[in-house]
Amino acid sequence: MILYASAIIIQKGISFFLLPLYTSQLIPSEYGTLNIVTGVCSFYGVLATLGMDAAAGRYYIEYKDDNENRKKFIGTVVYFTILVSMLLAVLLLIFGRYLVVPFAEGVPYYPHIIIGIVYILTVPIYSMYQRILLMKENANRYSANLITNFLMQTTLSIIFVVVFKLQSLGVILAMCITGIIFFIISIRSLKVETETIINKTHLITALKYSIPLIPHTLSNWVNTVFDRIILARFYSLVEVGIYNVANQLGMITNVFSAAINQAYVPWLYGKIKDGQNIRINQSINILTGLFSLLGIGIILLTPEILNIMVDESYHEALELIPIFVLAYSYSNLYLAFLNIVMYHVKYAKYIGVVTFSGACLNMVSNLIFIPRYSMYGAALTSLGTKLIVYVVIMILARSSSKIRFDWFKIILFTATLTIIAAVSITIKISLGFRILMCIVTLAGFICVLNKDISALLNFSIFNKFD
Structure with a gap:
């Protein structure tokens, strides 16, 4: 578990760990440019992948003991994804001025967007390879890949930004070069996992699973990128840069939750398959308590984190950060x-419906509130949307399984998080009192979760992660 968690914290935290570098070397408009380019790349990266990485992970478990069908299935999704991503890259290079430029207000088409399009081509296969390593529970290789990717991208970013003064273009170049190298590594490594074939039956199976998830993935993009595009159109890249600093600091909890979740999923699937609903319920209680506690800790220490992490020219983001921390805590x-x-x-097909509906609400709300309230309208829109989706997904989880959730604990943790966030946003509290609130909350959560933690430890649930 420690290897998984450490590696994923590094991967998910690239933007966060590099924030001091970006804010000290890039003026807000350049940082805004970087975020628009990476946002557009992430959108087309979703279309290039078509959710096939999720299908690869899901059915790798299904065919774990069937070597022949597993290789045929993985080979099918890998080579189909390569064809789709290559076709998309060609289309974007030919028609980029019509398919990309309208979403990148104020960003140079050449070289920024061109390099971004090349980067898109590298994303799907690397993502798929990492998903397969995760399902194989190959912690050493999975972690080595993520850490090496991080170190390479960080090193190149420092060289291009600090030494060659390439500003946002330097970061985009670092992403692209790193992506190309790890695309090649992934292709070579996947050869032993695949047959060079696109099997029609397996392709249909994969598409039936992955296509309904595309709206869900696109919804995540809408919820994290669309607001910046609208900000750039109605205001400027300066607002985008400041807004994204607040967003990045608000996402600190996501770095840790992603690490925990990636290591947790293989265990969870095994317990669902074995019908161990009591253990699952205990783990859900612990996760909701832990994720809420993470959010509370970051919210209460927001001023100190801002002063340490970013340049003074970005300090206008202070009022937005608690809103984002609360929003991402709901996620x-x-x-x-x-x-x-x-x-x-x-039931997986309903996920796309729920999250896509939330994304549509997010888009409409952004179009209404950003022109009127700028960054604050965007932040509050994100908060409201994430809360609604969280509640609906909880209801859907209850309908899809026989697990009897402990709603009292779940609501208690969520309500505590929300109340502390509201107090922090509206009232200035001294550092000493904020630290005291952290300690009291931690003690309270431990008392509430004592039985769940003891039960899981007694059954050696975490042995698998050691």
């Missing part, structure tokens, strides 16, 4: 329930 909480729904293939 972390919903992960615990989302995993349960995703396991049940019959």
Whole structure:
């Protein structure tokens, strides 16, 4: 578990760990440019992948003991994904001025967007390879890949930004070069896992699972990128840069929750398959308590984190950070329930409906509130949307499984998080009192979760992660 967690914290935390570098070397407009380019790349990266990485992970478990069908299935999704991503890259290079430029207000088409399009080509296969390593529970290779990727991208970013003064272009170049190298590594490594074939039956199976998840993935993009695009159109890249600093600091909890979740999913799927609902319920209680506690800790220490992490020119982000921490904490909480729904293939299709509906609400709200309230309208829109999706996914998880959730604990943790966030946003509290609040909250959560933690430890649940 420690290897998984450490590696994923590094991967998910790239933007966070590099924030001091970016804010000290890039003026807000350049940082805004970087975020628009990476946002557009992530959108087309979703289309290039078509959710096939999720299908590869899900059916690798299904065919774990069937070597022949496993290789045929993985080979099918790998080579189909390569064809799709290559076709998309060609289309974007030819028609980029019509398919990309309208979403990148104020960003140079050449070289920024061109390099970003090349980067898109590298994303799907690396993502798929990492997903397969995760399902194989190959912690050493999985972690080595993520850490090496991080170190390479960080080193190149420092060289291009600090030494060659390439500003946002330097970071985009670092992403692209790193992506190309790890695309090659992934292709070579996947050869032993695949047959060079696109099997029609397996392709249909994969698409039936992955296509309904695309709206869900695109919804995540809408919820994290669309607001920046609208900000750039109605205001400027300066607002985008400041807004994204607040967003990145608000996402600190996501770095840790992603690490925990990635290591947790293989264990969860095994317990669902074995029908160990009591153990699952205990783990859900612990996750919701832990994710809530993470959010509370970051919210209460926001001023200190801002002063340490970013340049003074970005300090206007201070008032937005607690809103984002609360919003992303809702996203972390919903992960615990989302995993349960995703396991049940019959119900997985509803995930796209829920999250896509939330994304549509987010888009409409952004179009209404950003022109009027700028960054604050965008932040509050994100908060409201994530809360609604969290509640609906909880209900869907209850419908898709026989697990009897402990709603008292779940609501208690969520309500505590929300109340502390509201107090922090509206009232200035001294550092000493904020530290005291952290200690009291931690003690209270431990008391509430004492039986769940003891039960899981007694059954040696975490031995698998050691």
